Amino acid sequence: MITKFQKRVYELCKKVxxxxxxxxxxxxxxxxxxxxxxxGNALNKNPFGILNCSGKNAVPCHRVVAINGKLHGFxxxxxxxxxxxxxxxxxxxxxxxxxxxxxxxxxx
DNA sequence: GCTTTGACTCTCG
DNA sequence: TCGAGAGCCAAAG
Numbered sequence: 001m002i003t004k005f006q007k008r009v010y011e012l013c014k015k016v017x018x019x020x021x022x023x024x025x026x027x028x029x030x031x032x033x034x035x036x037x038x039x040g041n042a043l044n045k046n047p048f049g050i051l052n053c054s055g056k057n058a059v060p061c062h063r064v065v066a067i068n069g070k071l072h073g074f075x076x077x078x079x080x081x082x083x084x085x086x087x088x089x090x091x092x093x094x095x096x097x098x099x100x101x102x103x104x105x106x107x108x
Numbered sequence: 109g110c111t112t113t114g115a116c117t118c119t120c121g
Numbered sequence: 122t123c124g125a126g127a128g129c130c131a132a133a134g
Contacts, residue, residue: 001132003131003132005130005131005132006131006132023116024115024116024117025116025117028116028129028130033129033130033131034117034128034129034130035116035129035130035131036116036117036129036130037113037114037115037116037117037129037130037131038114038116038129038130038131038132039115039116039130039131040114040115040116041113041114041115041116041130041131041132041133042115042131042132043115044114044115045114045132045133046115061115064115065115066115066116066117067116067117067118068117071115072115072116074115078115
């Protein structure tokens with residue numbers, strides 16, 4: 001079941017280019033809401049699959065991180081996501097983004 | 109329709 | 122610097 005809210009979240013996630021990341025807050029703000037948790041909740045229940053971010057119809061949810069550039073919690077695939085991010089050119093240090101300021105992509 | 113939960117964030121100690 | 126508590130919104134039970 002994909003609600004409009006979730007769909008919007010996914011759309012925004014897709015806008016994040018490769019090698020860049022965004023935050024839950026940025027997404028929520030772009031939607032004109034403060035539902036940071038709801039954003040994460042939407043991704044949590046995402047129909048594309050937690051690690052199915054490689055598909056064309058999938059959402060690069062691994063590019064969405066916490067406000068402080070840390071991967072915070074995510075799911076069991078956290079480790080893999082970190083690796084994936086690293087592969088995209090994002091440096092990850094102890095589940096945290098090193099050059100967060102540089103890779104941070106502000107939604108437009 | 110109310111209560112619980114959650115991949116969050118902020119503030120206080 | 123780290124940990125705990127509160128606030129926030131949407132979806133699921």
